Structures are given as structure tokens and as C-alpha cells.
Amino acid sequence: MTIQNVKSFAAGHWVEADAAARDIRSAVNGQVIARAGNSALDTEAMLHFARNKGGPALRAMTFHQRAKMLKALALHLGKHKQPLYDISFATGATQKDNLIDIDGGIGTMFVFASKGRREMPDSQVYIDGNVEQLSRHGTFLGQHICTSMHGVAVHINAFNFPVWGMLEKLAPTLLAGVPAIVKPATASCYVTEMAVQILLDSGILPEGALQLVSGGLGDMLDRLTNQDVVSFTGSADTALMLRSAPHILKNSIRFVAEQDSLNGSILGPDAQPGTPEFDLFIKEVSREMTTKAGQKCTAIRRIFAPEALVQPVIEALGTSLAKVTIGDPAAETTRMGALVSAGQKADVLEKAAIIGQEAERVIGDPNNFSVQGADSEAGAFVPPMLFHCANPDKAKRIHDVEAFGPVSTIMPYRDLDHAVSLLNRGEGSLVASVITHDPDVARQVALGAGAFHGRLYFNNRDSMRESTGHGSPLPHMVHGGPGRAGGGEEMGGVRGVMHYMQRTAIQGSPDILSAIGQKWVPGAKEISEEDHPFTRTFHQLSIGETFKTPSREIHLEDIEKFAHFTGDKFYAHMDQAAAERNPFFPGRVAHGYLLLSFAAGLFVQPDEGPVLANTGLDSLRFMKPVEAGESIKVRLTVKHKTPRNEDYGEVRWHVTITNQDDELVAEYELLTMNAYEHRETQA
Ligand code: NAP
Numbered sequence: 001m002t003i004q005n006v007k008s009f010a011a012g013h014w015v016e017a018d019a020a021a022r023d024i025r026s027a028v029n030g031q032v033i034a035r036a037g038n039s040a041l042d043t044e045a046m047l048h049f050a051r052n053k054g055g056p057a058l059r060a061m062t063f064h065q066r067a068k069m070l071k072a073l074a075l076h077l078g079k080h081k082q083p084l085y086d087i088s089f090a091t092g093a094t095q096k097d098n099l100i101d102i103d104g105g106i107g108t109m110f111v112f113a114s115k116g117r118r119e120m121p122d123s124q125v126y127i128d129g130n131v132e133q134l135s136r137h138g139t140f141l142g143q144h145i146c147t148s149m150h151g152v153a154v155h156i157n158a159f160n161f162p163v164w165g166m167l168e169k170l171a172p173t174l175l176a177g178v179p180a181i182v183k184p185a186t187a188s189c190y191v192t193e194m195a196v197q198i199l200l201d202s203g204i205l206p207e208g209a210l211q212l213v214s215g216g217l218g219d220m221l222d223r224l225t226n227q228d229v230v231s232f233t234g235s236a237d238t239a240l241m242l243r244s245a246p247h248i249l250k251n252s253i254r255f256v257a258e259q260d261s262l263n264g265s266i267l268g269p270d271a272q273p274g275t276p277e278f279d280l281f282i283k284e285v286s287r288e289m290t291t292k293a294g295q296k297c298t299a300i301r302r303i304f305a306p307e308a309l310v311q312p313v314i315e316a317l318g319t320s321l322a323k324v325t326i327g328d329p330a331a332e333t334t335r336m337g338a339l340v341s342a343g344q345k346a347d348v349l350e351k352a353a354i355i356g357q358e359a360e361r362v363i364g365d366p367n368n369f370s371v372q373g374a375d376s377e378a379g380a381f382v383p384p385m386l387f388h389c390a391n392p393d394k395a396k397r398i399h400d401v402e403a404f405g406p407v408s409t410i411m412p413y414r415d416l417d418h419a420v421s422l423l424n425r426g427e428g429s430l431v432a433s434v435i436t437h438d439p440d441v442a443r444q445v446a447l448g449a450g451a452f453h454g455r456l457y458f459n460n461r462d463s464m465r466e467s468t469g470h471g472s473p474l475p476h477m478v479h480g481g482p483g484r485a486g487g488g489e490e491m492g493g494v495r496g497v498m499h500y501m502q503r504t505a506i507q508g509s510p511d512i513l514s515a516i517g518q519k520w521v522p523g524a525k526e527i528s529e530e531d532h533p534f535t536r537t538f539h540q541l542s543i544g545e546t547f548k549t550p551s552r553e554i555h556l557e558d559i560e561k562f563a564h565f566t567g568d569k570f571y572a573h574m575d576q577a578a579a580e581r582n583p584f585f586p587g588r589v590a591h592g593y594l595l596l597s598f599a600a601g602l603f604v605q606p607d608e609g610p611v612l613a614n615t616g617l618d619s620l621r622f623m624k625p626v627e628a629g630e631s632i633k634v635r636l637t638v639k640h641k642t643p644r645n646e647d648y649g650e651v652r653w654h655v656t657i658t659n660q661d662d663e664l665v666a667e668y669e670l671l672t673m674n675a676y677e678h679r680e681t682q683a
Helices: 043-059 063-079 082-091 095-119 164-176 186-201 236-243 246-250 276-294 307-322 342-356 416-426 439-452 494-500 510-517 556-566 576-581 592-603
Strands: 004-006 008-010 013-015 022-025 032-036 126-133 141-148 153-156 180-183 210-212 229-233 254-258 264-267 302-306 360-363 385-388 407-413 429-435 453-459 501-508 546-548 611-622 631-643 648-659 664-675
Touching: 004 186, 008 043, 008 186, 022 186, 032 186, 043 141, 043 180, 043 210, 063 095, 063 164, 063 186, 082 095, 082 186, 095 164, 095 276, 095 494, 126 494, 141 510, 153 164, 164 180, 164 186, 164 229, 164 494, 186 210, 229 236, 229 494, 236 246, 236 254, 264 276, 264 416, 276 307, 276 407, 276 429, 302 307, 302 416, 307 360, 307 385, 307 407, 342 360, 342 385, 342 407, 407 416, 416 439, 429 439, 439 453, 494 501, 501 510, 556 592, 592 611, 592 631, 592 648, 592 664, 611 648, 631 664
Parallel strands: 004 032, 153 180, 153 229, 180 210, 229 254, 264 302, 264 429, 302 407, 385 407, 429 453
Antiparallel strands: 008 013, 008 210, 022 032, 126 141, 141 501, 360 385, 546 631, 611 664, 631 648, 648 664
């Protein structure tokens, strides 16, 4: 059998493993299958390549261009994923595990591609929050912006998800406009190497955007600067060692840590045997224990059940776990494969023994279990093991020892407060779940345990068919947790992109803020054009272009007609005396929606033209009522433009309606879709 030489990709070249490389063994049969590591890797050249080639190329792109690039990469990986499946079995992963790792990773990239297009501007500056009024007359304003860091993101990943683990960090990093150097855990780096090769072969990435270190990182971390970010996933011990290095501390180098975690799951007091929630709980726990052979940072390590339900839960889990066939990960009938290595198996058994000092093993015997289609001695197989701790208040190690395999401990709770206090003894975790149909139980846990967990997952009969599972971090939602879990955060949509950008407070005049953010702010220069703005295409419209309408008087007849036509005969529009008794109105006033409709009548250009549709209205506020006899006029300013597809883009207009005394009656943002090209009109 040939032994794979796992390469690194450094400064534009593939670099072979050298004599100092480490052996990597198959999880399934223990044979050496690959070697990785190069002691002469030129880390300075790699950093230089990323900072001077990849960074500038990525920063020159807009968020939308980067998002399109992510989508293309995800599509390309999707087309070439079969060899990734094939090679992954050697890590001990079953095909179901591979779907989580490979398809889950690709899916994550798609979500970031879509979020980049939908939630970020087509520019290089991301605006964070609203304009802050810093002066009385509005000539000096404040705004927060985020721009790409000028360094490189070094991603140090855990062994358990060699593809997802890379992509869930790479997608937000590239979207932020920052190049990445990926260092997968050595045990499964041959899978990551293949994925990186596929990504690079696509030709989609700019040069320098992605490099790979297979094996040790050498002195790379000592060469980082304040513009670089380390994004680490792995054990708490390694995180502590790396993040406390004097060079990292001295230069305030960002260090995002995702560590191990003693995640818990509570069976709600209402979830008695016979309820859908009880069955759901058993299903979730046994799935979390066995998926990826329990080598998931989010796996359920501690199980909390009402005292009277501990035995029924153990029995039901016993029945469920007995059905889990363990063996050759590539076999279709296998439900649980092997741990990643013999070393990992030894570690899990050692940790299980520590847990065993405080709890009794009630399910699974590592010395007596059957393995199908593989050698149980040569491969890193262990059975699912459930421990029962009768006195969790006195125990300590069950709350702080993570056996990174199919190992969990069940413990009783007296009441919900007790359950919450036990749950929080994990000292910070990635996720906690509660299976309950009682919203009060959910609220009590959220208030009591929210601060200790990065994610709270509630499930019951109403959500179970569509729920995504306790253990699945989703790209839309934050992944990370306080304390023991590392104190970091990843993903969570656009939030995850911000880890690779710097937030800067900008202060200045409205024109300055508009120019920097490419978004008109009130008070900034207005541009007036001869043509009606609705006759102008998306690209012809400039930020700040303003259109002012003539005014229109409101008559009592209009108000009555509108009331009868729409059915809105609210007394403030119809009954003078009643309206006068209302603290908001001087007397009968026009409907706000009538004013909006008249506003549209004042600014719309009726002919077929580049405006394709009015797709919405944001931040509407009615400031001052309008009585019959008063008049209104409208001002429309192009605030922001966002391309949507190949044919048209969204124009966000700032709209004000004012009365005859120039007092603000209403303010809102109007959204239109505008074509890029003038459309042929029917002659
Ligand atoms: P690990 O031993 O801490 O290793 C994590 C990463 O750090 C690997 O890439 C490892 O590379 C690297 N590393 C170790 N020493 C280093 C050094 N001196 N300089 C630079 N890099 C170094 O963890 P693991 O065994 O791979 O993963 C299992 C652990 O990760 C579990 O505790 C699990 O809970 C945690 N985890 C957490 C998350 C999360 O999102 N929070 C996700 C997955 C796993 P080598 O392999 O080359 O040593």
C-alpha cells in the first residue's frame, strides 16, 4: 500500500512532507496511510505571500464579488466531492458523518455566499448601525464602519471535521476580504489537503488567498502582527498554550477560540414517558452520542432528567443504543465508525475512567462489544458508553472532563432550578438543549442558563420534524461559547465576517460620511438632475440624487373618500370631537396611509421605464398629523444602491413628507428595483 505524502501549499507551491514528517494511521485498521509535516516550511514567505498577494486582491473586490466567488467555490466543491467521501472513511467517519462534514461544509459556504449578497453592500465598507447625531445642527455626525484587516487569518482546526472545520472559517474570512492559511489537525489533514487542492484547482481564488500547512505550524504564530487573526478550534489546553504566548499577548493579536465543552441536555419536567418529547429526547441523545463516534464539540456530554425519570431514560437509551451497529465506516449498515486514532481511543478510555470514579457505567463495555467488518483490536473502536451519577452535586469531574468520544453521563435533578445550576457547572459551553413542550420551562432555562451557553436549543412535538439537531452549528447562528468553550464566536451570519474586519468609529460632516460609506446620510450634498429619477437606470442614479415634488392640499373630502373606500373609519379621521379628546390629534386628521398614497401620486413617474417595482418600505414614522386644509410635499433622495442580479438592482430612497411649514410629517425609506438598461417601450 502506498503511503500518501500530504503536502502543504506555501507561497504558491506544493511542498512535500520531509524526513521530519509524522505518520498518520488509518482509524479503521491502524496502518500507516500518510505522512505530513515539513520542518523547513518558510513561514515568513507564506505570510508575505498572503499579505502582499492575497490580501490586496481580495480587498479590491466588493462583498458581492467575494460572495459570488464563494458560491462558485461551493459549486465546484460540490461537483468534486466524491473523492472526499472516499478518502474520509479512513478517519473513521461513516457516510452520514461525511455528509455532515463535506456537504455541511459546502452548505455553509453557500449560506455565506447568499448572506454576502443579501445583507452586505456591493462595496468594501460595511456600515455597522445607524448614523449618530453628534451635533445640534447635524453638520458633525458619527458612524461605525468595518473594513478588512490587512493581514492574514491563520486557521488552526480540530481533527473531527476536516472539511466543514475549514470551510466554516474560510467562508467568512474570504467574505471579509482576508486571505487564509489553514492548518488542519494532523490526524485527518489528508482530507483537508484534498479539499484545498480542489479549491485551488478551480482557479476561482485569487493568488495568495488560500494556503495550507499540513503538519506543524513551525514559528508562524511568532511572526504574526496586529493585522492578523488566529482562529483556533481544538482542546482547551492547546488554546491556552497558544493564546497565552507572549508575542500574541504583546501585539494584541486577535485570537478566536473554539474549545471543548461539557454540553448538556435537559429532559423537561413535562416530558413524561408516553409524550412525544420523551421519545424525542431519547432520539436526540442517542444520535448526539453516536454521530461521528461522539467526536463532536457540541455532543451531549451531560444528560439531566427529573429524578423519577432517570431509570426510564437509561432503559430507553439502552434500547436505542443497542441498535447502533459499530464497524467499518464504509459499510452501509454501520451506524457508528471508529475514533480518529488509537491515541484518541486511549484518551477517551482514560477520560471515561476518570468519569467512572464518580459515576457508574450503565451502558457499553469497552472490553466487550462487537465490531462488524473491521478488526476491533487494530481499529480505534469504542462502544457508546453511558454513565449514571446519582449525586451530581457532590461530583466534580463529570462536569469538567470531556471524553471526546461516545461518552455521556446521566444525572437526576430535583426541580428546574437544580437542573439549571447543574447545567451551568460546565462553566461555559457551546450548546445546551431542553426538550419541553412548556414555554415557561423554556423561558426559565433561557434566563437561568443563557449567559453560560453560546446556543440554546429547544425542541418539542411542534418543531421536531424540521429541527436541525442539538449538535448542528448552523452558519446563520452563532457558534461558540463563554468560559470553558473558549469565549469565542464563529459564524452567526454576517457577525462571523466581522471577526476578520476592524470596526472603526468615523466622525465628520454628512458629505464625508456619505462618501466613505457610499450611503447618503441626511445633510449630505443633494444632486438634482433635469430628468425625473424614475426615468433613469440603476447605474445612472447617483447617491444623493434628489427629487422634490410640488405640494398637494388635503381636503376633508379626500379623508372621507379614503375612509369609505378602504373601510378605515377610525374616529381620529371621522369624528372631530373624539379626535380632539385624543392627545395625539388636534382634530380630524388625514390617514397616514392616505398621505403615503398621495406621496406616491406626487413622485411616481407613470410611464414604462427603468423602475420595475416598488418592493417595500422601511422605517416608516408618522411625525406630525395633517388636517384638512394643510398641504404636503415630498422629497426623494437616493440613499443606497445594491445590485441584485444580472438585470436589476435595489435602490433605497430616503423619503420625507413635509407640510406647508416645512415641518416633517413622515419619513421612510422606499425600495425600488431598477433596471440596469433602458427598457424597450412599446411604440
Ligand atoms: P488539539 O489537540 O487541541 O489540536 C487542535 C489543533 O491545534 C490541531 O490542528 C493541532 O495540530 C494544533 N496544535 C496543537 N499544538 C499546536 C502548536 N503547538 N502550535 C500550533 N498548533 C498546534 O485538539 P484536537 O484533538 O484536534 O481536537 C479535539 C478537541 O477539539 C476536543 O476537545 C473538542 O471539543 C475540540 N473541538 C472544538 C470545536 C469547537 O468548535 N468548539 C470543534 C471541534 C473540536 P496537530 O494535530 O498537528 O497537533
